[in-house]
Amino acid sequence: MPVPRRILSLWFCRLGAERILRRDGIDPALPLAVVEDTGNRQVLSALSPGAQALGLRRGQPLREARSLCPDLLTRLRNPEAEAGMLTALRRWAGRYSPWIAESGSDGLVLDITGCARLFGGEEALLTRLEEDCAGLGLTARGAIADTPGGAWALARYAGARAGSDRSGDAIDQEARATRSRATRRHWDRGGSAPVIAAGAAPASRIAPPGQLGRILAPLPVAALRLAPEVLDQLNRLGLRRIGDLAGQPRGPLARRFGQGLVLRLDQALGHAPEPVSPRREAPAFATRLTLPDPIGLEEDLLAGLDRLLPRLCDTLRQEDRAARQIRLEAWRSDGTMQWVAVGLARPTTDPARIRPLLVMKLAQIDAGFGIDMLRLIAARTEAPEEAPRPDPLPLDSRRNASPAWRPGRPVAPARDDLLARIGARIGLEALTRRHPGASHIPEKGALTLAAAWSDAPDSPWMPPPQPRPLRMWPPEPAPQLPPESLPPRRIRWRRQDCALLPHPARERIAPEWWLADPAWRSGTRDYVTAVLEDGRALWLFLAHGADLPGGWFCQGSYG
Numbered sequence: 001m002p003v004p005r006r007i008l009s010l011w012f013c014r015l016g017a018e019r020i021l022r023r024d025g026i027d028p029a030l031p032l033a034v035v036e037d038t039g040n041r042q043v044l045s046a047l048s049p050g051a052q053a054l055g056l057r058r059g060q061p062l063r064e065a066r067s068l069c070p071d072l073l074t075r076l077r078n079p080e081a082e083a084g085m086l087t088a089l090r091r092w093a094g095r096y097s098p099w100i101a102e103s104g105s106d107g108l109v110l111d112i113t114g115c116a117r118l119f120g121g122e123e124a125l126l127t128r129l130e131e132d133c134a135g136l137g138l139t140a141r142g143a144i145a146d147t148p149g150g151a152w153a154l155a156r157y158a159g160a161r162a163g164s165d166r167s168g169d170a171i172d173q174e175a176r177a178t179r180s181r182a183t184r185r186h187w188d189r190g191g192s193a194p195v196i197a198a199g200a201a202p203a204s205r206i207a208p209p210g211q212l213g214r215i216l217a218p219l220p221v222a223a224l225r226l227a228p229e230v231l232d233q234l235n236r237l238g239l240r241r242i243g244d245l246a247g248q249p250r251g252p253l254a255r256r257f258g259q260g261l262v263l264r265l266d267q268a269l270g271h272a273p274e275p276v277s278p279r280r281e282a283p284a285f286a287t288r289l290t291l292p293d294p295i296g297l298e299e300d301l302l303a304g305l306d307r308l309l310p311r312l313c314d315t316l317r318q319e320d321r322a323a324r325q326i327r328l329e330a331w332r333s334d335g336t337m338q339w340v341a342v343g344l345a346r347p348t349t350d351p352a353r354i355r356p357l358l359v360m361k362l363a364q365i366d367a368g369f370g371i372d373m374l375r376l377i378a379a380r381t382e383a384p385e386e387a388p389r390p391d392p393l394p395l396d397s398r399r400n401a402s403p404a405w406r407p408g409r410p411v412a413p414a415r416d417d418l419l420a421r422i423g424a425r426i427g428l429e430a431l432t433r434r435h436p437g438a439s440h441i442p443e444k445g446a447l448t449l450a451a452a453w454s455d456a457p458d459s460p461w462m463p464p465p466q467p468r469p470l471r472m473w474p475p476e477p478a479p480q481l482p483p484e485s486l487p488p489r490r491i492r493w494r495r496q497d498c499a500l501l502p503h504p505a506r507e508r509i510a511p512e513w514w515l516a517d518p519a520w521r522s523g524t525r526d527y528v529t530a531v532l533e534d535g536r537a538l539w540l541f542l543a544h545g546a547d548l549p550g551g552w553f554c555q556g557s558y559g
Contacts, residue, residue: 003113003114004209005111005113006111006112006116006122006144006145006146007109007111007112007144007146007147007148007150007151007276008096008110008111008112008125008126008129008143008151009103009107009108009110009144009145009151009152009154010109010129010133010141010142011106011141011142011156012086012106012107012133012139012140013106013139013140013156014047014048014049014052014138014139015046015082015086015105015138016034016045016046016077016106017032017034017051018046018048018138018139019082020032020075021048021137023335028049028050029048029049029050030048030050030073031050031054031069032047032048032051032072032074032075033046033047033051033062033074034046034047034074034076035062035075035077036077041061042061042062042063043059043060044056044057044058044059044060044062044065045058045077049139051072054068056068056072062074079105082106086108087102089108090102090108091281093129096110096112096115097110097111097112099111099276099278100276100278101276101278101279103152107155109148109276110276111276112125112144116144122206123202123203123206126142126144126202126205126206129142130142130202141155141205142202143155143206143207144205144206144207145206146207146210147212147267147268147269147270148267148274148276149224149225149268149269149274150212150215150216150268152223152225152268153216153219153223153224153225153268154205154206154216154223155205156223157220157222158205158219159204212269216242216243216268217243218241218242219241220240220241220242221239221240221244221245223242223268224242224245224261224264224265224268225264226260226264227260230257230260230261233257242265242268245265246269250262253265283321285312285321285381286312286375286377286378287308287311287376288308288373288375289308289375290372290373291372291373293370294333294371295367295372296367296371298363301371301374302359304374305355305358305359305362305376306355308374308376309351309354309355312376313349313350313351313354316349316381320384321381321382321383321384322348322349322381322382323344323347323348323349323381324343324347324380324381325341325344325380326342326344326354326357326377326378327339327341327378327379328340328341328365328375328376328377329376329377330371330373330374331372331373331374331375332367332369332370332372333368333369333370333371334369336368338364338366338367338368338371339365340358340364340365342357342360342420342424343420343423343428343452344416345416345417345423345451346385346416346452347381347382347383348416353413353416353417353420356421357421360425419451419452420452428450429450431451431452432448432450432451433448433450433451433454433456434446434448434449435447435449435457436457436460436461436462440509440512441511441512441517441520442464442509442527442556443519445464466507466529467558468556469539469556469558470557470558471556472556474519475519475543475553475555476493476494477551477553478492478538478540478552478553478554479551479552480552481497487500487502487528487530487540488500488530488540489502491530491540491552493538493554498532498533498538499532500530500532500533506526506527506528507526507528508524508525508527509524509525509541510524511523511524522543522544522545523543523544523550524543524544526541526544527539527540527541528541528542537557537559538557539555539556539557539558540552540553540554540555541553541555
């Protein structure tokens, strides 16, 4: 008999605030709020227990919170630091299950199928996990269900009920649409995130197998992880509980509220699959230098870089890896971080090739009140490439080569260093090279590839039967003016009547019949080079009209 799937959702409701409490050693009883910018205002994203006890809530505007608590301590939100802390918690939670993934920006999801018996049952596992989090100084609330969506809903909304949003006596006979006119926003109307309900024991947050529909029915629709605008529409219609949606036909719901509502509902109830996809741990190649006193001079940064770079390159060589992108982080004494990153045209472990690129970027680092830690990271690594081939310059070109050149010395590193230096200023994506294309179609005769991620072409360029123009564009109509002749003597192109001088060169190009190319539905083309009276040379062709009307078109210019 197959073991039923069991999912545990863990919610860190005060992750942002408790990260600062742990870092700065602030008393949790003090009112502390983490503030983030949303458009043109600042709102509270996380609260300490002391701030929440005063009646403040997540999503509340900072100006309103200041009026309620003048002594409120505030810190700006650092999403990168919070994401790093959640990643560390994901690695820490590996002691409870080998299958863990992050759930949003403040939660984890664990597949505990077959694992709960190792800890004395599901309730014992949930209690132990929450106690271990409390020992780390973190407030966590977990729930267990058959699906990730159901566990997510119970972790945040267990014990909550979607009541009327109208003040005064509830009038059950009143129409739902009339009751929804009240303007007070709360969690059951898509407002701020819920708070931990008092008295919600771990046992009440565990849905027995096969009974998830009954457990989720009284919860508010906000427990389905819906967009705020969808929540507003549902509440205007009086659909406030998950049970109100579970009995509705899926077709009308999808037409009115979109496929997202139906998908979230089916995922929560187990009718649609929602796998737990843990992120694969990438090997970390990094080294850091902690400084006894803050530094701020560029010479000091260079001295620290000279210590870090050889150590990082030695580590990469030991693991048979090479750096493709290097990131230098400068952690300042106020807890913030400045960083620069450089890319390399070819993966390398040579510090002499990496150092000049980082030196070019050091001026972008603002030391502020001082830097007390440097961290050098190989953000992207690849397998080391083989030794470059010798210089392929012909004999007559070697006499005019650089004095530093000598026979047998590879020039690939020098070319790659040049690409990396230019790429550090304008970006490696802006550097391209042309490769010959395997097609006789003019616009497909050459491929544009990124120079940093491609090698020089091995096959020689095959010259076309006739010279190709320097500039090419999509074909533009150029109707022939009388008197008609071949090639034409007069055409109308770009709102101008152009007189052409005779040119005998002609070339016929047939389309690739094995490919359905919409641009070549006009059939076979006869290309001619037409010279205008002012000296400009145009590339014209006569389309014979297979599936589309034919005629004369202009596709390029030689000047």
